[in-house]
Amino acid sequence: MTTTSPSHTAFLPADWRDLLALTKPRVMSLVIFTGLCGLLAAPERIHPVIAFTAILCIAMGAGGAAALNQWWEADLDAGMKRTANRPLPQGRLDRTTARDFAGVLCAVSVFLMGFAVGWLPAAILAISIIYYSVIYTIWLKPRTPQNIVIGGGAGAFPPLIGWVAATGHVTAMPVLLFAIIFFWTPPHFWALALFVKSDYAKVGIPMMPVVAGEKATRHQIMIYAVLLLPLSVLPWWIGGTGAIYGISALVLSSLFLALSIRVGLRARNGEDDAMKPEKQLFAYSVLYLFALFAVLVVDRFIVL
């Protein structure tokens, strides 16, 4: 890591909008959603204020980890079109402010979760922050093309934390929800990496398409989509959910698999290829996760 922020930016104070942008609000919306679904799908109910606090802590923890990620990767972000407009590469924030803001968010989220909700969800939240900001961002991402596979675990924590916040213990169901996001992440990110390949290659991030090649990446996308299909139906099979979830998961995951196979069996048609199937898989993967977790909650409240 090197420091590149212009020293003269210290003349201007940090704008709260730039601090908010550090938390990656769009990613946070998915984190809040899956965390809330985990909490609502759990078989036990907690006081609404405690439930709100749990979700707030999950959001603050995710925001803090995202800010740490941007603090560490400011130089890399500056070299990629997709991230060059972030506050740190643009010099709208100095790195010390970003680091301190991230640290405070992470610490407050863990301790508030511990005192208000419980120390088990707080411990899992702390692990998820370390997992994302240290294991993924600092250790794996710049070193291995498997970075997304293991790092994807970081995004899989919110429903697990939400469930544990409601019940106070870890059972098969929250672990399955964790596993579903874990196996969903590689096809989701590799689909993105296929059509922004040149950006990752430019800054030396060993994403799968850069290191192993497109053919291997497309093959891996199919493998994870095949594994995701039975895994997503497993909560129904073990009796953790009802038929609404089970049938919906079957339909949603079958479509996910179909789009993944389409990506898996094709090859880039020259440099001018619009990569439409890859973009469609990426867009559907976001919709898939929202829909799958939404039906999980619907299934809990509607008994056929």
Place this chain on the structure above:
Amino acid sequence: MNEAKSSDPRTPDQIRRSRNRVLALSLAGFVVLVFLISIAKMG
């Protein structure tokens, strides 16, 4: 001052005031939340 910052029409004082307002609201929200958590825990 870099280009991105110089395009901001606000003065440093305006930026600082805006940020401090958000900080004050966040702290007030935190105090209310702690109060509500205490009530919920006692209930």
